[in-house]
Amino acid sequence: MGRHLTTIGFDADDTLWQNEQFFRLTEARFAALLADHASPEAISGRLLEVERRNLQFYGYGIKGFTLSMIETALTLTGGNVPAIAIAEILAAGREMLTHPVETLPHARETLEQLNGTYRLVLITKGDLFDQERKLAQSGLGDFFTAVEIVSEKSPATYRTIFARHGDGAGHSMMVGNSLKSDIVPAIEAGSWGVHIPHALTWALEHSEPPADSSRFRQLDSLGLLYSLIMKIDG
Template identity: 55%
Template sequence: MAEKCATIAFDADDTLWENEQFFRMTQARFGELLADFTDPDHLAERLLAAERRNLGHYGFGIKGFVLSMIETAIEVTEERVPAAVIGELIAAGQEMLRHPIHLLDGVEETIPALAEEFEILLVTKGDLLDQERKLAQSGLGELFDGVEVVSDKTATVYSSIFERHNVTPDRAMMVGNSMKSDVLPPIAAGAWGVYIPHNFTWEIEQAKAPDAHPRYRQLSSLRDLPALIASVFV
């Protein structure tokens, strides 16, 4: 088989399948459960602060989110949160971990087509077991030449991934919905960064776009990716 001319790496959550909307649904329920103790806006601010504070302890994913909700509930109620509320938060997290996969528009057609012509990788953050579950349920698992579940996405992490897969960065492209994780670090590592916005993006994953950078592109849909790849890797 001839060597494939380029490597295309993909984020998973909110790039290939829905994810953030389930966090927001659970957070709305969190607000309802604690409505007698604080208003939703203040609660959201406290939860976001807890999530930022806890990233170094729990990493990214549902389990850390649930623990941050519990911590926030204890704080805003001055340790008076009912045990039943804690139980509901745990149950909500378990429900999130069981939620079926909903592929985003264009994924089912685009990923198999690209896999025929390019080396494709999955580079995602989050809990290993949960990401493995979602990849298995997606039906896409066998299409990827490599799967990397990482604790964070930095330029150093991307450089290590490219080296491990014998990828030359200028022949690599990372595609995702997070400017902070999927675009800026791969560009810093010498690769292309392609931003495909999602309706919902976690505040922690937002950053300013490098509009003037020659290796940055933005698309409105994954369906537009093959044409972009053809124009870049000639």
């Protein structure tokens, strides 16, 4: 009998390597820069509002985040933000774009365990250049039969990708840290969805777990994924 699963999709940021912690550190640096104009909580709240509004224009990633910080600074200072502050925000964005990649525990060993038995597909949002850079630096690229860098993750996105690189969503699984982007739409598309929470999750990625779905699973660690797949597909 053939395997039920043939294709496994993996999110990248905060699933295979660290990401959100660098945004949080930069946000704290940004709040300190504007400390004379508002409290850290107020600054973070305003920045989140601007990011939410700008997603339709800039998409996901560090470049959009940097532009949103500049817009927030202009708003909070009434358009009087000093040029040196703008320069510091741009420098912070460049530092994020050159930060070394830190793979998460069990990422490599899990891909090694699954490689050769399943088609592994990296499915990630964000800036094309930055995601390509992180994948190259991670040393994990050779495990994937395909890499999809998309503007949004919707049920249609997963149906298209799993049809292109596998045997359809029904024979596929998506693994990631974001319920909103990785799990809920993948399950709606007909695939399995395995949620592996990260200690830090961007506010705009929060969603309720699809607990009533028979294809939803949650694991405490990526290191438990292989055993789970063997139970599902054994």
